[in-house]
Amino acid sequence: MQQETLSKELLELIKKNIEENKQNNVISFLKKAKEYSSFVKNETNIMVVSHLDADGLTSAAIILKTLQREGIIYNLRVVQTVDQKVVDELKNVSEKKIIFVDIGSGQLELIKQLEDKEILILDHHEPSVKDYGGILHYNPHDFDLDGSNEISGAGTTYFYSRMLNEKNTDLAYLAIIGAIGDVQEHNGFIGLNKIILDEAVQSGKLKVKKGVKLFGAQTKNIVSLLTYNQDLALKGITGSEQAVINFLKELNIQYEEEGRIKKYIDLKEEERQRLISAMIIKRSHLENPNEIIGYYYSLTEEKRGSPLKDAREYATLLNACGRMDAASIGIAACMGNEEMKRKAIAVQKEYKRAIGQAINWYKQNKNTEKIKNEGKYIIIDGRNIIKAEIIGTLASIVSRMEEIKENTFIISIADADEENYKVSIRIKGEQNNYDLRSIMTKIAEKSNSQAGGHTNAAGALVPKKNIEEFLKAIKKIMEEI
Numbered sequence: 001m002q003q004e005t006l007s008k009e010l011l012e013l014i015k016k017n018i019e020e021n022k023q024n025n026v027i028s029f030l031k032k033a034k035e036y037s038s039f040v041k042n043e044t045n046i047m048v049v050s051h052l053d054a055d056g057l058t059s060a061a062i063i064l065k066t067l068q069r070e071g072i073i074y075n076l077r078v079v080q081t082v083d084q085k086v087v088d089e090l091k092n093v094s095e096k097k098i099i100f101v102d103i104g105s106g107q108l109e110l111i112k113q114l115e116d117k118e119i120l121i122l123d124h125h126e127p128s129v130k131d132y133g134g135i136l137h138y139n140p141h142d143f144d145l146d147g148s149n150e151i152s153g154a155g156t157t158y159f160y161s162r163m164l165n166e167k168n169t170d171l172a173y174l175a176i177i178g179a180i181g182d183v184q185e186h187n188g189f190i191g192l193n194k195i196i197l198d199e200a201v202q203s204g205k206l207k208v209k210k211g212v213k214l215f216g217a218q219t220k221n222i223v224s225l226l227t228y229n230q231d232l233a234l235k236g237i238t239g240s241e242q243a244v245i246n247f248l249k250e251l252n253i254q255y256e257e258e259g260r261i262k263k264y265i266d267l268k269e270e271e272r273q274r275l276i277s278a279m280i281i282k283r284s285h286l287e288n289p290n291e292i293i294g295y296y297y298s299l300t301e302e303k304r305g306s307p308l309k310d311a312r313e314y315a316t317l318l319n320a321c322g323r324m325d326a327a328s329i330g331i332a333a334c335m336g337n338e339e340m341k342r343k344a345i346a347v348q349k350e351y352k353r354a355i356g357q358a359i360n361w362y363k364q365n366k367n368t369e370k371i372k373n374e375g376k377y378i379i380i381d382g383r384n385i386i387k388a389e390i391i392g393t394l395a396s397i398v399s400r401m402e403e404i405k406e407n408t409f410i411i412s413i414a415d416a417d418e419e420n421y422k423v424s425i426r427i428k429g430e431q432n433n434y435d436l437r438s439i440m441t442k443i444a445e446k447s448n449s450q451a452g453g454h455t456n457a458a459g460a461l462v463p464k465k466n467i468e469e470f471l472k473a474i475k476k477i478m479e480e481i
């Protein structure tokens with residue numbers, strides 16, 4: 001194999017971070033990017049299509065920044081999915097070339113319809129067909145590399161971009177935010193993501209620190225941070241504000257200043273140490289009480305205390321932008337636009353407000369026609385009331401409420417568009433007994449609906465005219481389980 005097309009530094013990073021038996025796969029993967037770089041050379045106009053979540057938005061930011069640096073004029077579409085409607089619209093755009101990022105590999109049959117276009121797909125989802133036709137397909141799966149844990153859509157886009165021009169290594173930190181958004185960080189990264197992390201650190205844009213992983217350390221007051229983070233599972237403390245305050249007082253932590261509650265980052269170093277040790281003790285009923293210690297990823301150019309400082313919080317903010325119809329604000333923020341950063345932060349605030357309202361609505365309507373508790377399952381009927389973008393999150397929050405019995409299914413309904421409802425399914429508790437995606441598929445089969453998702457969070461798009469059949473199918477399948 002010819003290796004001289006990869007720089008010495010890059011080969012060293014591969015040696016350092018990739019298992020020996022996969023190193024050649026990685027080399028081929030990177031060379032493929034180089035081979036495809038002619039796609040953007042000598043081109044003036046390109047259409048970009050990206051997915052709506054944090055990984056999709058960071059993918060879009062990386063490719064747009066790359067095109068901008070090449071002097072290419074671009075257009076952007078951000079989509080939840082690629083369906084017939086999207087493909088029909090793309091048939092009519094003026095650009096001859098289209099790049100799909102973090103989406104496309106699962107919709108190859110549909111994309112093949114774009115015969116008049118030249119297509120490049122940069123994605124990490126499993127390809128839906130083996131034959132790509134004339135489509136340029138760049139995907140780790142084709143090199144026997146793991147696309148679900150080792151590299152995200154943003155990572156795939158990043159490698160394309162940095163192989164095109166090494167100057168683009170300054171975008172590596174965006175691929176780390178994307179990977180975190182796709183839940184690929186588990187006490188560090190593995191595989192290709194590790195190469196990206198090294199380049200992000202080398203570029204000076206990102207710092208990795210070991211410490212306590214407290215979501216909201218930069219932005220939340222310490223009392224609500226400790227009260228509402230269920231993952232911390234502090235025995236006798238989580239969920240009760242008063243218990244948190246007593247806990248802090250016992251530890252002699254000055255959590256207040258001039259009547260305002262401090263953030264974690266504003267506590268004194270020795271107070272933080274005391275707090276962490278005490279938290280680990282309060283977690284001793286768990287298998288891994290130490291799990292709150294891990295890595296955090298801090299963006300060097302963002303201000304301390306900003307929601308954009310911590311890569312985890314950044315990813316959450318981007319997800320909120322995607323859900324609030326503000327994808328382009330999130331992308332522009334990732335591209336470095338300061339005004340858009342401020343706007344993205346405002347969008348997230350609005351999103352949180354909408355979630356808060358949805359929770360209040362849930363509490364006020366419990367055990368009414370709108371929220372029926374059927375024992376084994378609860379149906380939250382948010383039609384005309386809760387936005388489709390919020391309903392899945394509401395179902396997830398309800399599925400973590402203490403008052404809900406273990407193994408209760410939470411099913412929620414909202415308007416998706418004129419013709420369809422969006423239905424989500426979640427389950428309370430450690431989810432290892434049921435595959436929610438296959439349950440949803442069974443329910444959907446009987447009412448001409450489309451199901452999708454994962455084992456622990458699934459959903460369906462149900463034609464409004466078929467909703468009665470769908471509700472009957474829920475009842476039937478739930479009784480059978």
Ligand SMILES: [Mn+2]
Pocket residue numbers: 055056102124152153154182
């Ligand atoms: Mn992704």
